[in-house]
Amino acid sequence: MSTTTPTDTRQADAPIVSARGLTKAYDAGDHPQCVLRGLDVDIHRSDFTVIMGPSGSGKSTLLHALAGLDRPSGGTVTFDGKDITAMGDDDLAVFRRHACGFVFQQHQLLDGMSLMDNAIVAGALTMRSKRDIIAKARTLFTQVGLDERTWQRAATQVSGGEAQRASVVRALVNDPALVFADEPTGALNSHHAQAVLDVFTRLHHRGQGIVMVTHDRHSALRGSRILYLRDGAIVDECRPGTYTADGGQGRERALSDFLERMGW
Template sequence: MADIILQARDLCKSFSSEGVQNHVLNNMDLDIYKGDFTVIMGASGSGKSTLLYSLSGMDRPTSGKVIYDGEDITEYNEKRMAELRVYEFGFVFQQIHLVSNLSIRENILVPGYMNKDTRTKETENRADELIKKMNIESAADRLPAQVSGGEAQRGAIARAVINSPGILFADEPTGALNRRNTQDVLDLLTELNVEGQSILMVTHDVRAAIRANRIIYIEDGRIIGELKLSQYIEEDRKSRESQIDAWLGSMQW
């Protein structure tokens, strides 16, 4: 059985609006396994992005524990949490948050330079390897506004993995892309996972979900279903999509 890399225990997240408590996550328990490509799905407002942000330290839960590599990261102070996000966690979002006045290559390099365990030359070599891997060599020296959305998102993925994170968190990473760029980004994420990268992704798109080997379905801040799959291969895409569609139907998605 695969090692557990991330755990949630009795995880709760509440927001107060006009004196009313809105419980978004409700005493959730969840194990994420090393090397898995895990997808979180659910209807709009189900709490899937809140779960991702709580697990990744982007937001603090109201109560409960998030355990990474044996430590409860909810007890970390802001400095230690920031270090965790540099060294151990990578992030890709629907909106491509690249620095507008830096080139794609410079954007990729920034978190690498923040890693004190890696020498400058090693970081630059790693960035160049990722640029080649992501097939964005022609875009590397351009500003984000000068490249396509797909190229920018591939640059954002390279930035997210330059420090070889324990987990790559992705929140609707293909939500703003056209069909061709969506395929390219999903191919890259799949390739990274095959190479051993643990991925936790939120999506509403079955085309993205078929890349996972495990899908978690949440409703009203609770896990109500789980589907386990074999590792994705392109030849099984149609049958896999039908299987997920049927399962989502059983979840009343």
């Protein structure tokens, strides 16, 4: 069996995020809707973790809880040794600015600003000098394949793929421990989606920890660890190995088998 339970997947490096007994329930009148049900999971910085599962399984909710973007109803999330579930709102915000980078399904850039300005707005959280932020953002824009003419345009004036790559730059500008991506290719065509996934792969190869939610198997193929969620709990996971440019028949087959077993 190529899959193991989450508790068996501990690697040599210590997990940067540990969730224990994580629950999340939404108040839906007389019948509270339970999205996460006592979930335990460890996330390692060396992984490109992909969270998959059917609609409504709690993928995005888990991602938001792990990143301190949403508060769980129960359980704890420890991020780099700190219990983020015990933090106040402003402490959580400070934590996020240093530890997490976010890429959302819609790019969520500030549409009245240029792509560069979006990066500056994020960079201003940890750096005072505009020059330092711009220098860093320039490097990142180049890394994600955006030229100067593009990054000077407003978010509404560029393609979805370019905007999403700009949102990756924004996510990286403060050197986060983990980048959290919530279906980052969900709103893109296949060409743009490919470009964004290539950026993620390159980042992972350079040692950037990534946690990505997706329901797309091609996107999932980029991950080094696939978690499968159903009804608010992780039911299984697989480690297809590190993604290479040629894709690798073995990885694709391993993922297909895994997903088939999960009933995908």
